[in-house]
Amino acid sequence: MDKIVQLSIGVVMLMLVTGVAGTAFSQQRPELDRPAFDSKVALGRSLFFDTNLSRNRTMACATCHDPEHAFTDPRETEAGRSVSLGDDGASLGDRNTPTAAYARFSPVFHKNADGFYVGGQFLDGREADLKGQAGGPPLNPIEMGMPDEATVVERIKENPVYVASFNKIYGAGTLDDAEAAYDAMAESIAAFEQTAFFSPFDSKYDRFLRGEVKLSKQEELGRVLFFSQQFTNCNKCHQLQTSQVSREETFSNYRFHNIGIPANPAARAVNGKEPGFIDRGLLDNPGVDDPVEDGKYKVPTLRNVAVTGPYMHNGVFEDLRTTVVFYNKYNTKKAAGQINPETGKPWGPPEVTENLSLEELEHGPALDDKRIDAIVAFLKTLTDRRYEHLLEE
Numbered sequence: 001m002d003k004i005v006q007l008s009i010g011v012v013m014l015m016l017v018t019g020v021a022g023t024a025f026s027q028q029r030p031e032l033d034r035p036a037f038d039s040k041v042a043l044g045r046s047l048f049f050d051t052n053l054s055r056n057r058t059m060a061c062a063t064c065h066d067p068e069h070a071f072t073d074p075r076e077t078e079a080g081r082s083v084s085l086g087d088d089g090a091s092l093g094d095r096n097t098p099t100a101a102y103a104r105f106s107p108v109f110h111k112n113a114d115g116f117y118v119g120g121q122f123l124d125g126r127e128a129d130l131k132g133q134a135g136g137p138p139l140n141p142i143e144m145g146m147p148d149e150a151t152v153v154e155r156i157k158e159n160p161v162y163v164a165s166f167n168k169i170y171g172a173g174t175l176d177d178a179e180a181a182y183d184a185m186a187e188s189i190a191a192f193e194q195t196a197f198f199s200p201f202d203s204k205y206d207r208f209l210r211g212e213v214k215l216s217k218q219e220e221l222g223r224v225l226f227f228s229q230q231f232t233n234c235n236k237c238h239q240l241q242t243s244q245v246s247r248e249e250t251f252s253n254y255r256f257h258n259i260g261i262p263a264n265p266a267a268r269a270v271n272g273k274e275p276g277f278i279d280r281g282l283l284d285n286p287g288v289d290d291p292v293e294d295g296k297y298k299v300p301t302l303r304n305v306a307v308t309g310p311y312m313h314n315g316v317f318e319d320l321r322t323t324v325v326f327y328n329k330y331n332t333k334k335a336a337g338q339i340n341p342e343t344g345k346p347w348g349p350p351e352v353t354e355n356l357s358l359e360e361l362e363h364g365p366a367l368d369d370k371r372i373d374a375i376v377a378f379l380k381t382l383t384d385r386r387y388e389h390l391l392e393e
Contacts, residue, residue: 036161036164036165039169039191040169040191043188044188044189047061048060048061052155052159053146054087054138054145055088059086059087059143061100063075064084065099065100067197069387070387079092079270079315082266083096083097083267083314083315084097084143086142087144091272093142094268094314095313095314095315096310096313099303099308101301102199102301103130103133104193104199105199106119106252106298107254108129109285116256117288118253118254118255119254120298122298123298124282124285124288125285131186131190134185134186135185135186138152149179149182150178153175156175157175163175201247201248203303203381203383203385204381205381205382218373218377219381221377221378222374223378225367225374226379227239227244230364231367232371233361233362237255237360238253239251240253251303252298252300256281256282257357258352258355258356259357261313262316263348278351280294281293281313282296282297283295283296291354292355295355297313302382303382306320306382311323319341324367324372325372332366333366
């Protein structure tokens with residue numbers, strides 16, 4: 001089938017699935033001949049796909065959080081897919097775009113009773129919640145590139161359906177106050193992101209928990225290893241619920257760790273960062289100033305992890321198996337375990353050498369190839385049903 005026809009069919013299907021027929025990402029502006037949206041979710045759904053909210057009208061939330069690709073960015077850049085291209089067609093980021101799937105389960109950014117930072121949005125938790133996250137990209141100069149809130153609101157006011165919707169949902173005259181209107185826009189997008197469209201819990205693993213399917217022997221071995229308190233370190237950071245069979249497990253405890261990820265030279269070579277630049281992770285969060293947090297990033301969900309590569313906060317690893325092998329380097333004594341299988345060279349040094357989470361990383365024995373493959377097989381079972389076809393690509 002012709003690729004253009006395939007793309008057109010895909011866009012139509014997306015419009016039907018999300019209920020945004022006529023307001024989809026593929027159009028330059030939402031339709032102008034319908035009544036006002038009657039809920040924050042419906043309004044947020046349209047805003048999520050609206051390219052008019054970017055400076056050059058080329059980029060929407062859905063550009064970097066594409067529902068066809070588990071809410072990550074599938075676009076190729078000079079640095080591959082490790083970082084995202086901005087609305088200006090030239091700017092490249094320095095961090096890999098996190099999935100928006102299951103993002104609603106990250107708690108509000110805070111310091112817990114044990115003194116550890118937890119939750120928030122973005123890899124450094126710099127926005128407390130989904131509303132804060134939704135308001136960030138439109139004003140980011142290397143993302144959607146709008147100069148200020150008022151300019152975004154003027155774009156919204158171009159569309160009479162939006163005007164009617166904001167008046168209906170948030171009260172007459174809301175769009176006359178740029179700050180209040182921008183806040184309402186972000187709140188609406190966040191409302192859409194909290195729906196089951198982003199977090200269906202229908203992967204093979206979920207169906208296994210419901211007794212609908214069986215895991216293969218390899219997948220079951222991977223599941224046992226993953227949740228083991230003795231043989232791996234996976235669940236020390238990637239288990240939220242107390243029980244191994246809890247439903248709606250998001251596979252993240254939302255804490256922050258430095259696991260020794262090296263810099264991504266491919267991204268740095270093209271994104272304009274000056275030589276010697278260091279991404280400080282959590283320490284770049286404006287609300288954090290303790291050097292002990294240097295180099296730490298929020299533990300990501302493992303939902304859809306098999307189809308959301310490249311991996312780590314900067315997209316430095318292409319293959320899911322590589323990430324498991326990387327973790328294993330902290331425990332294995334084999335020389336081969338100290339070699340990055342993607343480069344054939346030793347693992348690069350940590351970008352930030354301080355504050356490594358060695359207690360968690362060095363927990364458990366080294367894994368052999370059979371167990372590494374089993375863990376990868378289990379991680380693939382965490383793929384939402386509608387993305388399972390991507391596992392074969």
